[in-house]
Amino acid sequence: MIVLGIETSCDETGLAVYDSNAGLRAEALYSQVELHADYGGVVPELASRDHIRKILPLTREVLKQAGISPAQLDGVAYTSGPGLMGALLVGAAFGRTLAWALQKPGVEVHHMEAHLLAPMLDAAQQPPLPFLALLVSGGHTQLFRVDDLGVYTLLGESVDDAAGEAFDKTAKMLGLGYPGGPAVAASAAAGSAGRFRFPRPMTDRPGLDFSFSGLKTYTLNTVTRHTPLQPQDVADICLAFEEAVVDTLFIKCRRAVQETGIKHLVMAGGVSANRKLRQQLAEQLDARVYYAPNHLCTDNGAMIAYAGALRLAAGQHAPLAINTRPRWPMMELPPLQQTAP
Numbered sequence: 001m002i003v004l005g006i007e008t009s010c011d012e013t014g015l016a017v018y019d020s021n022a023g024l025r026a027e028a029l030y031s032q033v034e035l036h037a038d039y040g041g042v043v044p045e046l047a048s049r050d051h052i053r054k055i056l057p058l059t060r061e062v063l064k065q066a067g068i069s070p071a072q073l074d075g076v077a078y079t080s081g082p083g084l085m086g087a088l089l090v091g092a093a094f095g096r097t098l099a100w101a102l103q104k105p106g107v108e109v110h111h112m113e114a115h116l117l118a119p120m121l122d123a124a125q126q127p128p129l130p131f132l133a134l135l136v137s138g139g140h141t142q143l144f145r146v147d148d149l150g151v152y153t154l155l156g157e158s159v160d161d162a163a164g165e166a167f168d169k170t171a172k173m174l175g176l177g178y179p180g181g182p183a184v185a186a187s188a189a190a191g192s193a194g195r196f197r198f199p200r201p202m203t204d205r206p207g208l209d210f211s212f213s214g215l216k217t218y219t220l221n222t223v224t225r226h227t228p229l230q231p232q233d234v235a236d237i238c239l240a241f242e243e244a245v246v247d248t249l250f251i252k253c254r255r256a257v258q259e260t261g262i263k264h265l266v267m268a269g270g271v272s273a274n275r276k277l278r279q280q281l282a283e284q285l286d287a288r289v290y291y292a293p294n295h296l297c298t299d300n301g302a303m304i305a306y307a308g309a310l311r312l313a314a315g316q317h318a319p320l321a322i323n324t325r326p327r328w329p330m331m332e333l334p335p336l337q338q339t340a341p
């Protein structure tokens, strides 16, 4: 089965061709980072317009790379949600229409489920069921129990900002640009350990929910107290912030492992590219941790093509309507039988 995957939920236009026999055959990604850089965050209207400009050339590019004609596709998968409404509409309208024109099934993909499945694109990264999943991106911070693919139980989530959003806002405060995660992590590498210690929010009470907005305020207060900032101050603040986020995520994962007795954890979404987070989980969590290579942690078309292929193999496809769901709880998804695509 050969599936085209289309991702346009935020600021990356991602296209890919996944083949259930041969694996990933082609990938293309256009990042709008420079377009939004002056604004310190994604401007939804600019994002939609740029997806429109890039979607067709990138589709042609991946089909060429894969060495196939559109007629050889068995389905077209596109992100239906969650994400920015206008940005989602571009991919969903294009994907649904292309599928209709080719007389092939269209598949609506849940962006966060696609993140969760991305590590499994690698045959060596197949967690046994049940497993835990930590989804950490720019819009979500969630812990799930996964009893079967498609069967998700929410164990905890952020009651305010997502972890990635906190990285982005911290970077903005410190003038480090967008996206903030990689910039804060790079600056933190020059930080002096122990100069600042930031709080680990909501770790002193039971439960698996997260909160990152207080940490943002704490960072802002530290910045204000030390302004004008020297480069070393910026690095020290970045290090303290990064350590606080990583430690908070680790503490909640450890608690989830202890409470459920499940010793396999999939970590996915942009923040799962963070080196310190990977290191702390690998060294200190009493569970095996699975994650995707960096370019498949952040938004991409490959994870959409893969999730779409699994849903298609389970006999699921989209109605003719172009549906988008900016908010879409993952627990509303139908189960995904584990038949190989």
Ligand code: KG4
Pocket: 010, 136, 137, 138, 139, 140, 163, 164, 165, 167, 168, 179, 180, 181, 182, 185, 269, 270, 271, 272, 273, 274, 275, 297, 298, 299
């Ligand atoms: O999954 P993703 O590409 O998009 C969403 O679905 O939101 O995640 C983007 C987020 C951004 O907030 C970005 O700052 C963060 O992931 N991020 C990182 C790193 N790389 C990306 N955060 C921390 N460390 C990183 N190395």
Ligand code: ZN
Pocket: 111, 115, 137, 138, 269, 270, 298, 299
């Ligand atoms: Zn994402």
